[in-house]
Amino acid sequence: MSFEIAVERQLGDAHVALTLSSAAGLTALFGPSGAGKSSVLNMVAGLLRPDRGRIIVAGETLFDSAARIDLLPDRRRAGYVFQDGRLFPHRRVRDNLLYGWRLAAPDHRWMTLDEAVDFLGIAHLLARWPRTLSGGEAQRVAIGRALLSGPRFLLMDEPLASLDMARRDDIMQVIERVRDELALPILYVSHDRAEVDRLASTIVTLAPDSIG
Amino acid sequence: MTAEEWGIILLSLKVSGVAVLATMPLAFGLAWLLARGRFPGKLLLDALVHLPLVLPPVVTGWLLLIAFGNNGPMGRWLTDWFGVSLMFRWTGAALAAAVMALPLMVRAMRLSIEAVDRRLEGAARTLGASPARVFLSITLPLATPGLLAGAVLGFARSIGEFGATITFVSNIPGETRTIPLAIYGALQIPGNETVVTRLAIIAVLLSLGALLASELLARRAGYGKGGHVL
Numbered sequence: 001m002s003f004e005i006a007v008e009r010q011l012g013d014a015h016v017a018l019t020l021s022s023a024a025g026l027t028a029l030f031g032p033s034g035a036g037k038s039s040v041l042n043m044v045a046g047l048l049r050p051d052r053g054r055i056i057v058a059g060e061t062l063f064d065s066a067a068r069i070d071l072l073p074d075r076r077r078a079g080y081v082f083q084d085g086r087l088f089p090h091r092r093v094r095d096n097l098l099y100g101w102r103l104a105a106p107d108h109r110w111m112t113l114d115e116a117v118d119f120l121g122i123a124h125l126l127a128r129w130p131r132t133l134s135g136g137e138a139q140r141v142a143i144g145r146a147l148l149s150g151p152r153f154l155l156m157d158e159p160l161a162s163l164d165m166a167r168r169d170d171i172m173q174v175i176e177r178v179r180d181e182l183a184l185p186i187l188y189v190s191h192d193r194a195e196v197d198r199l200a201s202t203i204v205t206l207a208p209d210s211i212g
Numbered sequence: 213m214t215a216e217e218w219g220i221i222l223l224s225l226k227v228s229g230v231a232v233l234a235t236m237p238l239a240f241g242l243a244w245l246l247a248r249g250r251f252p253g254k255l256l257l258d259a260l261v262h263l264p265l266v267l268p269p270v271v272t273g274w275l276l277l278i279a280f281g282n283n284g285p286m287g288r289w290l291t292d293w294f295g296v297s298l299m300f301r302w303t304g305a306a307l308a309a310a311v312m313a314l315p316l317m318v319r320a321m322r323l324s325i326e327a328v329d330r331r332l333e334g335a336a337r338t339l340g341a342s343p344a345r346v347f348l349s350i351t352l353p354l355a356t357p358g359l360l361a362g363a364v365l366g367f368a369r370s371i372g373e374f375g376a377t378i379t380f381v382s383n384i385p386g387e388t389r390t391i392p393l394a395i396y397g398a399l400q401i402p403g404n405e406t407v408v409t410r411l412a413i414i415a416v417l418l419s420l421g422a423l424l425a426s427e428l429l430a431r432r433a434g435y436g437k438g439g440h441v442l
Binding site: 045047072079082086155 | 331332334335336337338339340341342345349350353354
């Protein structure tokens, strides 16, 4: 099992609840905005604490309210790709890419800067500042930064949402290659059915105020 | 310009420089608490920090006199433990300037801390950074232009400090007679117009330069999201 998740969390008036277990590949969380998809990703990353539940990824328990397990975000080895890239504006592309790599234990790293740069085709961007990148370029760098931190799995929050059609296809191919060539478990959030149908091996639908 | 006038200008720069440098850690701590903290009494702390901004400066000076005078609790403590007295000393002038500059410094620093996108901090956490490293590698560098803007603004306020200073440490040549106090003193005696004019021009130039520097730094803060001083 890649992802075994059973979480509940009250956020103001909204109740986010989800139960899923998925095999290898890309697991898509599908549903309209406001259904709590991003909250689920934040819970898996450790940025949001569930009220109760359990999160197991690739055999490792990240959170278990009953067993009082709650790994810190920097111990979970999640590669989180955000919708807006969320690159550090005061660091050049190269230093953004290496931010997590430098913090990772050497035996946790499984990709070098050169490999990531080749894989994503971003060699020409290394000296640039994030604010000079197009949406598609920023998203490639964000994926590279996540991969270089030596993650055990990836979390992707609508990574195509802020891109135009041409760039979407481009980044989708990158994500397919991450899924197939690197064989990382991916938890992927989207509200776009076509996108999810193309990329996902498992689809989980999350409705607003759904009781998982 | 005479040697005496140069001495006055240098004293002003020394008093203001020391006041701002010594206040930076406290101002940053308060700004951090007010920007990020959640605790009972936050509103009261906010009000207390801003008090010197609205209190008559003569009252602030008088309160400093009560607390740090030779018979005041803080004054006696300083004398007993460190053999230091602030009365009629330039260090006392620096203290008065620091108290008056604190609200402006805390305001500017607080804005710059609030302008840091906390989602970037979350991203850094998922990349393996501890909270301390997030602070040093993300929050602090992004807030730095605003922190410097706050310091420069505090420096400008210190240069102009008058009421609390003259109340607390009097107007002693070479010790507490900063530019504003020297102008005030010179105005009491007829025929000093040239001295007054020269010192006034210096005061305008120093203040204007500091304000411009502060605004330019604030515009850099938050990389487009920063607050304004002016």
